[in-house]
Amino acid sequence: xxxxxxxxxxxxxxxxxxxxxxxxxxxxxxxxxxxxxxxxxxxxxxxxxxxxxxxxxxxxxxxxxxxxxxxxxxxxxxxxxxxxxxxxxxxxxxxxxxxxxxxxxxxxxxxxxxxxxxxxxxxxxxxxxxxxxxxxxxxxxxxxxxxxxxxxxxxxxxxxxxxxxxxxxxxxxxxxxxxxxxxxxxxxxxxxxxxxxxxxxxxxxxxxxxxxxxxxxxxxxxxxxxxxxxxxxxxxxxxxxxxxxxxxxxxxxxxxxxxxxxxxxxxxxxxxxxxxxxxxxxxxxxxxxxxxxxxxxxxxxxxxxxxxxxxxxxxxxxxxxxxxxxxxxxxxxx
Amino acid sequence: xxxxxxxxxxxxxxxxxxxxxxxxxxxxxxxxxxxxxxxxxxxxxxxxxxxxxxxxxxxxxxxxxxxxxxxxxxxxxxxxxxxxxxxxxxxxxxxxxxxxxxxxxxxxxxxxxxxxxxxxxxxxxxxxxxxxxxxxxxxxxxxxxxxxxxxxxxxxxxxxxxxxxxxxxxxxxxxxxxxxxxxxxxxxxxxxxxxxxxxxxxxxxxxxxxxxxxxxxxxxxxxxxxxxxxxxxxxxxxxxxxxxxxxxxxxxxxxxxxxxxxxxxxxxxxxxxxxxxxxxxxxxxxxxxxxxxxxxxxxxxxxxxxxxxxxxxxxxxxxxxxxxxxxxxxxxxx
Numbered sequence: 001x002x003x004x005x006x007x008x009x010x011x012x013x014x015x016x017x018x019x020x021x022x023x024x025x026x027x028x029x030x031x032x033x034x035x036x037x038x039x040x041x042x043x044x045x046x047x048x049x050x051x052x053x054x055x056x057x058x059x060x061x062x063x064x065x066x067x068x069x070x071x072x073x074x075x076x077x078x079x080x081x082x083x084x085x086x087x088x089x090x091x092x093x094x095x096x097x098x099x100x101x102x103x104x105x106x107x108x109x110x111x112x113x114x115x116x117x118x119x120x121x122x123x124x125x126x127x128x129x130x131x132x133x134x135x136x137x138x139x140x141x142x143x144x145x146x147x148x149x150x151x152x153x154x155x156x157x158x159x160x161x162x163x164x165x166x167x168x169x170x171x172x173x174x175x176x177x178x179x180x181x182x183x184x185x186x187x188x189x190x191x192x193x194x195x196x197x198x199x200x201x202x203x204x205x206x207x208x209x210x211x212x213x214x215x216x217x218x219x220x221x222x223x224x225x226x227x228x229x230x231x232x233x234x235x236x237x238x239x240x241x242x243x244x245x246x247x248x249x250x251x252x253x254x255x256x257x258x259x260x261x262x263x264x265x266x267x268x269x270x271x272x273x274x275x276x277x278x279x280x281x282x283x284x285x286x287x288x289x290x291x292x293x294x295x296x297x298x299x300x301x302x303x304x305x306x307x308x309x310x311x312x313x314x315x316x317x318x319x320x321x322x323x324x325x326x327x328x329x330x331x332x333x334x
Numbered sequence: 335x336x337x338x339x340x341x342x343x344x345x346x347x348x349x350x351x352x353x354x355x356x357x358x359x360x361x362x363x364x365x366x367x368x369x370x371x372x373x374x375x376x377x378x379x380x381x382x383x384x385x386x387x388x389x390x391x392x393x394x395x396x397x398x399x400x401x402x403x404x405x406x407x408x409x410x411x412x413x414x415x416x417x418x419x420x421x422x423x424x425x426x427x428x429x430x431x432x433x434x435x436x437x438x439x440x441x442x443x444x445x446x447x448x449x450x451x452x453x454x455x456x457x458x459x460x461x462x463x464x465x466x467x468x469x470x471x472x473x474x475x476x477x478x479x480x481x482x483x484x485x486x487x488x489x490x491x492x493x494x495x496x497x498x499x500x501x502x503x504x505x506x507x508x509x510x511x512x513x514x515x516x517x518x519x520x521x522x523x524x525x526x527x528x529x530x531x532x533x534x535x536x537x538x539x540x541x542x543x544x545x546x547x548x549x550x551x552x553x554x555x556x557x558x559x560x561x562x563x564x565x566x567x568x569x570x571x572x573x574x575x576x577x578x579x580x581x582x583x584x585x586x587x588x589x590x591x592x593x594x595x596x597x598x599x600x601x602x603x604x605x606x607x608x609x610x611x612x613x614x615x616x617x618x619x620x621x622x623x624x625x626x627x628x629x630x631x632x633x634x635x636x637x638x639x640x641x642x643x644x645x646x647x648x649x650x651x652x653x654x655x656x657x658x659x660x661x662x663x664x665x666x667x668x
Contacts, residue, residue, distance in 0.1 A: 016555075054460055090386035094388050094390060125386060126388055127388075134469065
């Protein structure tokens with residue numbers, strides 16, 4: 001094989017066959033290339049969940065992950081927070097002409113490892129090649145199919161005053177790690193992206209019998225945008241306490257310098273939950289048994305129904321209303 | 335809204351919300367934007383099929399279709415030829431900064447119309463925006479989920495000498511239509527791409543009780559590459575008769591001028607089948623009731639088992655062996 005991808009790899013001919021056979025099929029443990037095209041899965045009757053995400057993160061490799069890892073965690077987490085047990089993923093690659101095969105191999109390996117770690121099979125894939133300048137290295141789409149849980153139905157319409165709002169760990173790591181990796185910070189940081197599949201941790205919370213009324217992964221737009229959306233959709237007032245929000249010093253420092261608010265920074269390995277107050281400790285305990293959830297914390301409460309709004313109590317005791325992220329913050333964060 | 339896509343539309347904030355709500359959710363008839371993120375489908379027990387494809391066709395609009403239409407037909411056809419009844423699609427868009435919203439609207443509308451026509455719901459979607467130069471207009475990934483048919487199991491290992499090889503219509507239209515649309519032909523043609531979802535026509539063949547042993551949509555690499563792959567995988571000798579291959583005059587003329595072979599040109603609305611000889615007429619009749627299959631024809635036979643090869647009998651009676659497409663022919667054909 002060549003050392004770089006040429007347009008001929010996208011043609012559906014001999015080279016495309018080799019590319020799929022040698023790089024993809026072997027990494028995903030599929031039997032043969034034909035299997036890679038469409039796969040069958042047996043299901044007992046039930047509801048399936050389907051979700052899709054394209055990944056265009058820049059740079060492709062960053063502290064704590066790469067585009068292959070984030071392509072798995074992003075889609076697995078979408079399924080898990082929707083209340084589904086991830087069953088399988090598909091992976092569609094758009095590759096720029098000239099992209100080094102060694103890098104492609106690394107990315108595919110990372111995607112395969114991450115999927116295996118999350119217990120999710122990659123069942124179908126596709127590669128397309130575009131001319132130099134037609135993409136920026138590699139873009140990946142992953143689409144996930146999951147089985148809806150029968151127990152622990154997540155139903156945000158049941159959100160009620162008195163419920164607690166929990167986060168599984170410190171916010172903003174991914175956003176700042178990506179910025180740092182782009183060299184746009186002008187400062188050094190040891191910070192790693194938090195990108196990780198959370199399905200096993202979420203399983204543990206549900207299986208502990210916690211009454212989880214809502215779960216979301218606060219990615220693009222950050223925890224503020226995520227909670228504003230839920231508050232508005234379900235006409236609930238959420239009040240967060242700024243002093244209880246876990247934020248790493250490196251993230252806080254970078255935000256101070258750059259004028260960012262960690263509440264609007266993307267996370268790729270965090271879940272925010274609304275939990276019935278009596279189950280809060282149980283949920284925290286379940287999350288804290290996982291490294292991804294060791295700093296899980298209560299960050300606020302549901303304080304009203306009727307008006308959809310997100311309020312933030314500052315350390316001085318005043319309250320301000322938060323809105324969706326508006327305008328541009330960080331493009332190509334995932 | 336602006337008239338062009340800016341990077342801010344990819345941020346997960348206010349503008350991304352508007353983009354999804356105003357362009358995608360309305361076109362796909364989904365209830366609200368949150369539904370667009372992950373959808374649930376009820377299933378009776380059975381096997382589901384999953385397939386994925388990214389579309390990078392250039393130009394985005396061409397005679398007979400556009401990237402939205404091909405993104406539906408490509409994935410629907412993959413499911414249908416795998417022996418599944420398409421249930422739903424996801425659609426992931428990667429959009430270049432500066433792309434006109436009017437064009438995006440047209441593409442999304444086309445995708446939605448085509449899906450509706452094929453009887454397939456678009457259940458989840460995603461948009462990402464990359465900087466100018468980071469993509470070429472719009473790329474679309476569609477992933478399809480289908481239910482495996484219980485009747486009419488397609489099993490290429492049952493291919494046997496005496497079986498007929500059928501094609502649903504003239505070959506090479508898509509490849510030449512795309513070339514012409516790029517202005518690379520230096521000749522005018524009225525030719526339209528054949529891109530179309532074939533699931534209803536394929537349903538009709540199966541429901542007529544035909545013993546279909548193999549079905550494939552000969553896209554990239556053309557009918558030659560498709561049949562070589564099947565012949566090799568299942569150790570069968572396929573013999574095609576060149577004089578029986580339906581090829582439009584416009585395609586033949588363009589191929590003569592350009593030195594292309596129609597057997598290697600992409601099709602986006604054709605199916606090639608191996609059918610038990612006694613069911614051939616029934617299969618042809620079923621296809622011919624659809625405009626997509628009105629020129630369905632027998633193009634060859636299975637003549638042996640043991641050696642996997644594709645032979646072509648020329649009009650003069652000599653036979654030559656065909657191989658997979660090797661090297662570059664037409665990049666970004668789908």
